[in-house]
Amino acid sequence: MTRLAGMMAKSAVAPLDRLKILMQSNCPHYSRFNLWSCYRAVLNKEGFLSFYKGNGAAMIRVFPYAAIQYTAYELFRPLMRALMGPHSHIGNFTAGAAAGTVAVTSTYPLDIVRTRLAFQVKGEHVYYGIMNALQKMFHENGWRAYYKGYAATVAGILPYSGSSFYFFDLSKRIMLKYFPKQTTTVNEEKGGRLELSIWAKLICGCLSGVxxxxxxxxxxxxxxxxxxxxxxxxxxxxxxxxxxxxxIVYHEEGMSAFYRGLSLNYVRAIPMVGISFTAFEFFKQLLRIEEHAPTS
Known part of the structure; x- marks a missing residue:
């Protein structure tokens, strides 16, 4: 069910995903546009359905990525706590970073296919679907073609996944310690212990995502x-x-190039991350495997 929720959320923000990829890559056809004018230019040139280019690869990637990431995190977290102590910030960060690295490595070929499909402009298609893209990329450079940009991806996933899990756990502890009346409910089935409400976890997920x-x-x-x-x-x-x-990017486009589409990314990432973490925590509670965050 968490995977289905993830697929629905991904599809809902698919137009924003394509705009983000076009802006990040500084696509020659849309490089002179800001967010709103880029949206109108894509709509006029390619039509509304073009906003879903690459969404099929993103859907397929959702299934293994989320399962691998959260499973790996639950495996790495107790290991890090055993090595560095139960309240180690570095341990939580490391567990999250390691989980993200495992997940992105396992699904990276689909990520690069999705990027290339989303980058294509009407009338200039190189690939015609996921399988066609995989085949043509293999003929380009063998298996290495599936991992172009992999080092940069790992370098990015370390701070992203690490800080995401770290700040999610930290914000949960802060709410439990300082705002228990406003953010918790009593679970009578578990001895009357306090648990964060769904909306509180959603806030924690959104903050960690930003x-x-x-x-x-x-x-x-x-x-x-x-x-x-x-x-x-x-x-x-x-x-x-x-x-x-x-x-090269800095010399050609300046510092602002590194943040093209960041505001758009907030719009799409906040609900995505919030829903993802909330669903994750909800099903942990449902399956009775949640660990209660310390309040001291």
């Missing part, structure tokens, strides 16, 4: 550019080390 997205966004821009190497001549000069790509 912080995580802001921390990782510049690296996310770099990885988008690298994922398009070989697809369009405008991106061939990004076929170099990750840090060099950052230098």
């Amino acid at each position: 912080i995580a997205q802001t921390a990782a966004y510049p690296v996310d821009v770099i990885r988008r550019r690298m994922q398009l190497i070989g697809m369009h001549p405008a991106y061939d000069h990004y076929n170099t080390a990750m840090w060099r790509v950052g230098v």
Whole structure:
């Protein structure tokens, strides 16, 4: 059910996802537009259904990604607590970062396919569906084609996933300690212990999402550019080390290029992350595996 919820949420924000990819990659056809004018230009040039380019790959990726990420987190967290103590901030951050790395590594080929499909403009299609993209990419450069920009992705997922889980756990502890009357309910079936309400967990998820997205966004821009190497001549000069790509982007477009589409990312990421974490916590409670956050 969490996967179905994730698929529905992904589809709901699919138009924002495509706009974000176009802005992050500085697509030659839409590079001169701001958010609203980019939306109108895409709508006029390609039609409304074009906002769902790459959504099929995103849907397929949702199933394994969420399951792998949260399962890995539940495996890494007790290990980190055993090594660094139950209240270690570094331990929580490391567990989240490790879980994100495992999940993104497992599903990365679908991520790059989704980016390339979403980047395509009407009349200039290189790929015609997920399988066609996978086949053509393999002929380009073998299995390595599926992992272009992987180093930048891992470099981005470490601060993103780490800070996301860390600040989610931290905000839960803060609410339980300082605002128990406003944010908790009593669970009589579990000995009358306090548990955070659904809306409180949603707030925690949204806050963690904002912080995580802001921390990782510049690296996310770099990885988008690298994922398009070989697809369009405008991106061939990004076929170099990750840090060099950052230098190129800075010299060509300035510091603002690293934050193109960030406000749009807030709009799409806040409900996505909030719903994701809330569903995760809800089903942990339902299955009676939730660990009560410390209040002292």
